[in-house]
Structures are given as C-alpha cells and as structure tokens.
Amino acid sequence: MGDFRACRIAPPPGAALAAAAELDVMGVLAVEIDSGAGAFPILLVRVSGGVAAFVNLCPHRDLPLTYRSTRVVSADGTLVRCSNHDAAFRVADGRGVEGLGVGCALDTVPVIVDADGIICVGENTPPA
Numbered sequence: 270m271g272d273f274r275a276c277r278i279a280p281p282p283g284a285a286l287a288a289a290a291e292l293d294v295m296g297v298l299a300v301e302i303d304s305g306a307g308a309f310p311i312l313l314v315r316v317s318g319g320v321a322a323f324v325n326l327c328p329h330r331d332l333p334l335t336y337r338s339t340r341v342v343s344a345d346g347t348l349v350r351c352s353n354h355d356a357a358f359r360v361a362d363g364r365g366v367e368g369l370g371v372g373c374a375l376d377t378v379p380v381i382v383d384a385d386g387i388i389c390v391g392e393n394t395p396p397a
Contacts, residue, residue, distance in 0.1 A: 272376070273324050273376045273377070273378050276309065276324075277306055277307075278304050278306040278307035278308070278309045279304065279309055280302045280304045280309055280311075280390050281304070281390065282389075282390050282391060282392040283389055283390060283392075284302060284304070284389060284390045285387050285388070285389050286300055286302060286311060286313060286322070286380065286387075286388045286389060286390065287300050287313060287387070287388050288386055288387055288388070289320065289382050289386045289387070289388055290386060292313060292314075292315045292320070296314060296315030296316075296342055296346065297312065297313065297314050297315070297335075297339060297340075297341060297342050298312075298313045298339075299311075299312050299313075299325050299333065299334075299335040299339060300312075300313065309324075310324065310325035310326060310333055311323070311324065311325055311378055312324075312325040312333075312334055312335065312341070312349070313380070313388060314342055314346075314349060314360055315346075316346065316360055316361075317346075319380075319382060320380050320382060320388050321360050321361075321377070321380075322377065322378035322379070322380040322388075323349065323358075323363055323375040323376060323377055323378060324375065324376040324377075324378060326376075327351040327353060327354075327356060328365075328370075328373040328374065328375065328376075329351070329354065329356055329369045329370070329373055330351075330353060330354070332351075332353050334349060334350075334351045334352060334353075334375075335352055336351075336352055336353050337352035337353060338352040339352075340352070342360070343357075346360065347359065347360055347361070348360060348366070348367070349375065351369075351370070354368065354369050355367075355368050355369075356368045356369040356370030356373070357370050358370050358373075358374065358375045362374075362377070363375035363376065363377045378390060379391035379392065
C-alpha cells in the first residue's frame with residue numbers, strides 16, 4: 270500500500286471531494302478531483318460512523334474499481350470488490366482479502382466530514 274500523496278496529481282489536505290449526502294443508496298461514490306495537474310480518482314464509501322476513501326484504482330490492473338459498475342461494496346459493507354475481476358479489499362484498511370486482491374492493497378485517502386457536510390481530504394497519514 271502506497272501513500273496517495275506521492276502522486277503528483279493528488280489533491281491537497283482540505284480539498285473538497287463531495288457532499289456526504291451524495292453517497293448513493295449503496296453507500297459509494299466515485300469522484301475525480303482536479304488538482305490543477307490532472308484528474309485524481311477517489312472512491313468514497315459510507316462506513317459506520319463516517320466515510321472511508323480509497324484511490325479508485327485496482328492495484329492489480331490500474332483500472333478504476335468502478336470501471337464496469339459502481340456496485341462495488343459488499344452487502345454487509347465490509348468489502349470493496351473490483352468490478353473488473355472481483356478482487357476484494359477490506360473497507361476497514363484496504364487490504365486485499367480475496368481473489369486477485371490477496372497480496373495487494375488499496376491506497377487509502379484520509380477524509381473528514383466538515384460542519385457543512387462536505388467530505389474533504391484530511392491531514393492524517395493513511396494507515397500503512
């Protein structure tokens with residue numbers, strides 16, 4: 270698992286990603302944030318007590334997790350599945366746990382929800 274901030278087009282801390290209310294019924298929203306140097310793909314996932322965020326790229330093929338479908342969160346909300354080849358990653362920490370995801374991990378993006386209900390890039394270091 271890498272640090273998303275190593276990418277030259279990564280959004281800076283405080284960058285607005287979306288309104289929390291925009292997370293659809295499935296509790297997932299794929300967004301692209303233009304940092305001025307290019308579009309950076311982020312996948313937002315509703316979790317109990319807040320929002321988790323990942324770089325929206327499968328580490329196995331460098332395609333968006335949502336390439337074929339936005340229905341990428343398991344029914345119990347614990348896994349994100351790549352819509353391309355069904356690799357599964359834990360929502361809690363991005364670690365690959367099934368299929369081609371084993372041995373891989375998603376890059377996490379720290380986020381906060383501000384007082385206005387806007388999901389923003391946080392300043393915390395993502396878990397290693």
